[in-house]
Amino acid sequence: MASDPLAAPTSLVPARNRPAPKRRVSPTTERPAVKYTLIGIAVLFMAVILLLPLLTVFTQALVKGPGVFMKAITEPDGLAAIRLTLLVAVIAVPLNLVFGVAAAWAIAKFEFHGKAFLITLIDLPFSVSPVVAGLIYVLLFGANSMLAPFLNSINLQIVFAVPGIVLATIFVTFPFIARELIPLMQDQGSGDEEAALSLGASGWQTFWRVTLPNIRWGLLYGVLLCNARAMGEFGAVSVISGHIRGVTNTMPLQIEILYNEYNFAGAFAVASLLALLALVTLIFKTILEFRFGAELAASKRH
Amino acid sequence: MDIRVQNLRKEFSEYPALNDVSLNIISGELIALLGPSGSGKTTLLRLIAGLETPTDGMIFFGEEDASQKSVQERHVGFVFQHYALFRHMTILENVSFGLSVRDRAIRPPKAEIKKRAMELIELVQLGGLEKRYPTQLSGGQRQRVALARALAIEPRVLLLDEPFGALDAQVRKELRKWLREIHDRTGHTTVFVTHDQEEALELADRLVVMSQGKIEQVGTPDDVYDRPNSPFVFGFIGESSALPVMVEHGELWTGGRAIGVSSAGAADGAGQLYFRPHDVELVEGEASLAGVVVASRRVGGTRRVELEVGGQQQPVEIDLPFDHPAGEKTRISFRPKRWRLFPTG
Numbered sequence: 001m002a003s004d005p006l007a008a009p010t011s012l013v014p015a016r017n018r019p020a021p022k023r024r025v026s027p028t029t030e031r032p033a034v035k036y037t038l039i040g041i042a043v044l045f046m047a048v049i050l051l052l053p054l055l056t057v058f059t060q061a062l063v064k065g066p067g068v069f070m071k072a073i074t075e076p077d078g079l080a081a082i083r084l085t086l087l088v089a090v091i092a093v094p095l096n097l098v099f100g101v102a103a104a105w106a107i108a109k110f111e112f113h114g115k116a117f118l119i120t121l122i123d124l125p126f127s128v129s130p131v132v133a134g135l136i137y138v139l140l141f142g143a144n145s146m147l148a149p150f151l152n153s154i155n156l157q158i159v160f161a162v163p164g165i166v167l168a169t170i171f172v173t174f175p176f177i178a179r180e181l182i183p184l185m186q187d188q189g190s191g192d193e194e195a196a197l198s199l200g201a202s203g204w205q206t207f208w209r210v211t212l213p214n215i216r217w218g219l220l221y222g223v224l225l226c227n228a229r230a231m232g233e234f235g236a237v238s239v240i241s242g243h244i245r246g247v248t249n250t251m252p253l254q255i256e257i258l259y260n261e262y263n264f265a266g267a268f269a270v271a272s273l274l275a276l277l278a279l280v281t282l283i284f285k286t287i288l289e290f291r292f293g294a295e296l297a298a299s300k301r302h
Numbered sequence: 303m304d305i306r307v308q309n310l311r312k313e314f315s316e317y318p319a320l321n322d323v324s325l326n327i328i329s330g331e332l333i334a335l336l337g338p339s340g341s342g343k344t345t346l347l348r349l350i351a352g353l354e355t356p357t358d359g360m361i362f363f364g365e366e367d368a369s370q371k372s373v374q375e376r377h378v379g380f381v382f383q384h385y386a387l388f389r390h391m392t393i394l395e396n397v398s399f400g401l402s403v404r405d406r407a408i409r410p411p412k413a414e415i416k417k418r419a420m421e422l423i424e425l426v427q428l429g430g431l432e433k434r435y436p437t438q439l440s441g442g443q444r445q446r447v448a449l450a451r452a453l454a455i456e457p458r459v460l461l462l463d464e465p466f467g468a469l470d471a472q473v474r475k476e477l478r479k480w481l482r483e484i485h486d487r488t489g490h491t492t493v494f495v496t497h498d499q500e501e502a503l504e505l506a507d508r509l510v511v512m513s514q515g516k517i518e519q520v521g522t523p524d525d526v527y528d529r530p531n532s533p534f535v536f537g538f539i540g541e542s543s544a545l546p547v548m549v550e551h552g553e554l555w556t557g558g559r560a561i562g563v564s565s566a567g568a569a570d571g572a573g574q575l576y577f578r579p580h581d582v583e584l585v586e587g588e589a590s591l592a593g594v595v596v597a598s599r600r601v602g603g604t605r606r607v608e609l610e611v612g613g614q615q616q617p618v619e620i621d622l623p624f625d626h627p628a629g630e631k632t633r634i635s636f637r638p639k640r641w642r643l644f645p646t647g
Contacts (some may be wrong), residue, residue: 191382192384195382195388196355196403198374198379198454199400201374209403210388213390
C-alpha cells in the first residue's frame with residue numbers, strides 16, 4: 001500500500017512519524033553546481049568586458065581633478081563638438097522617425113512586389129561597415145564626383161561639412177526605428193485602422209488617433225536607440241567629416257583627436273559624457289521595457 | 303435601407319474569391335452569410351462595407367450606387383471578429399470615436415456626444431464600465447462595446463464579421479439572443495457572417511448559404527433546412543446522410559433492391575439520396591433500406607448508429623430511440639420519411 005505511488009496519502013501514519021518531504025528539484029532545472037558556475041562565468045565576463053571599462057572611463061576622466069575635466073569639455077573645440085553632436089542628432093533622429101514610420105507602415109499594412117527586397121534594404125546599414133557608408137557619400141558628393149559641378153553651382157558643401165555628417169548619420173541609424181516598428185505593426189494588423197475608417201475617420205485622423213497611439217512605446221524605444229547611435233557614430237562620420245577642429249568634429253571624433261595628442265584626461269572627460277549619455281539611454285530603455293514590455297514584444301495582450 | 307448586390311466579382315491576385323454574386327437584402331432584416339472558410343462570405347461583407355474594392359459589379363444602397371464610394375461615405379457600422387477596439391481609449395472614448403471624428407459642421411457638441419455614447423453603453427448593458435479600458439473587459443463585453451461603437455454613428459446598415467467567433471460557447475449563446483433583441487429594438491438592416499449554422503438558423507430572418515465564392519441558396523431558415531436545393535446545402539446545413547442510388551421504373555434502387563421510395567418523377571439514372579438521420583422510420587418486411595450496425599453512439603436524447611447498407615463503402619447514419627436494443631451487427635430496416643434526390647453525372 002505505502003509503496004504504491006498512486007495511492008492517496010492515508011492518515012494511518014501519524015504526521016510526526018512521516019519522513020520529512022524531500023525537497024523536490026524541478027526536472028527542467030540544472031543542478032546547483034552547474035547553475036552557479038554558469039552564473040559566475042556570466043558575471044565575471046560582464047565585469048571584465050563591460051563594467052570595468054565603464055568605471056575606467058569615469059575614473060580616468062576625473063583622475064587629474066574636476067578642473068581638467070571641466071576644461072576638456074568647456075574649451076571651444078570641446079563645446080563645438082558637443083554642439084555639433086547634438087545638432088546632428090536633432091536633425092537625423094526626427095528624419096529617421098518619419099522615414100521609419102513610413103517604411104514600417106508600408107511594409108506592415110500593404111502587400112506589394114519587392115517587399116522582401118525593401119526589408120533587406122532597410123537592414124543594409126546594419127550589414128555595411130560604417131566606413132563604407134561614409135566613403136559612399138564622399139564618392140557621391142565629393143570634389144571629383146558627378147554631382148560636384150551642380151553642388152558647387154548652388155554653393156552647397158556636403159563632404160567635410162555638416163550636411164555630409166548628417167547624411168552619414170541618417171544612413172547608419174536608419175534601421176533602428178523601422179526595425180522596431182515593423183514587427184509591432186505587422187502584429188497589430190490593420191483591424192484597428194479599418195474600424196476607425198468605417199466609423200468615418202479620415203486617413204489622417206486614423207493615423208493620429210489610432211495608429212500612432214498604438215505604436216507609441218515601440219516608437220519611443222526605437223527613437224532612443226536611434227539617438228544613442230546617432231550621437232555615438234564614429235566610422236561613417238570620421239570618413240566624411242574631414243576632422244576639422246571646432247567645425248566638423250563630433251564628440252567621438254573629438255575623443256580620438258584628444259587621445260592621439262596624448263591628452264588622456266581630456267579624451268576620457270569627453271568619453272565620460274558620451275558614456276553618461278549611453279547610461280541615461282539604457283535607463284530610459286529599461287524603464288520602457290519594464291513598463292511596456294508586453295507591447296514592445298508585440299505580444300497580443302489586446 | 304435596401305441593399306442590392308449585382309454581379310459582384312472579386313479577385314485576389316488572380317484567385318477569384320467571389321464569383322458573380324447577386325443578392326437583395328431587404329430593409330430591416332437580419333440576414334446571415336453562412337459558409338465554410340474560403341466560401342467568400344467575409345469578402346462579400348467587406349465589399350458591402352467598402353473595405354475592399356470589387357473587381358467587377360455594383361453595390362446599391364437603396365437607389366444610390368455605392369460601388370465607388372469610400373468606406374467613410376458608405377456610413378456603415380462594422381463589427382470585427384476580434385473586436386478591433388482602440389486599446390488606448392476607454393470604453394466611453396471608443397464608443398464616442400465615430401461622432402468625435404466628424405467634421406466640425408456636423409459634429410454634435412461634446413456633451414451631446416457623451417450623452418449618446420452613454421445611452422449606447424446602457425443599451426449594451428455595460429453601464430458603469432465606461433471608464434474601463436478594453437483589456438479590462440471580457441471577450442463578450444468587448445464585443446458589446448464594438449457593437450455600441452458601430453451603432454453610435456447611426457449606420458445605414460450594420461455589418462458583423464463572425465461577431466461571436468472568438469467567444470466561448472456559453473457567451474456565444476447569450477450574445478446571440480441579445481443581438482436579436484437589439485436588432486428587434488433598433489431595426490437596423492443587419493448582415494452577419496458566420497460559419498456556425500446553428501447560429502445562422504437561430505438568429506437570421508434569412509440565410510445566404512455560400513460555397514467557393516458563389517451563393518448556393520438564399521432563403522428562410524425553414525426553406526434552407528427543409529428544402530435544400532443542392533447536395534452542398536443539404537450536407538452543410540444540419541445533419542445528413544447520403545446514399546448512392548439508381549432511379550429505375552419510378553423507384554429508387556440500391557444494391558439491386560428497391561428501397562420503397564418513389565422517385566417522384568426523377569429521370570432514370572444514377573443519383574444521390576440525401577436524408578436527415580432523424581427523419582427516418584423503422585419498417586419491417588416491406589421494401590426498405592437495410593443495413594448492419596457498425597457503430598453507435600449516444601447523441602443527446604437519441605442513439606445515432608452507423609449502418610453499412612448492402613455493399614456501400616460509406617456508412618449512413620440514422621437516429622434510433624436511446625433505448626432501442628440494437629447492438630453491433632444488428633440488422634435494421636428503415637426508410638427515410640423526408641429526403642431529396644440529386645442526380646449525379
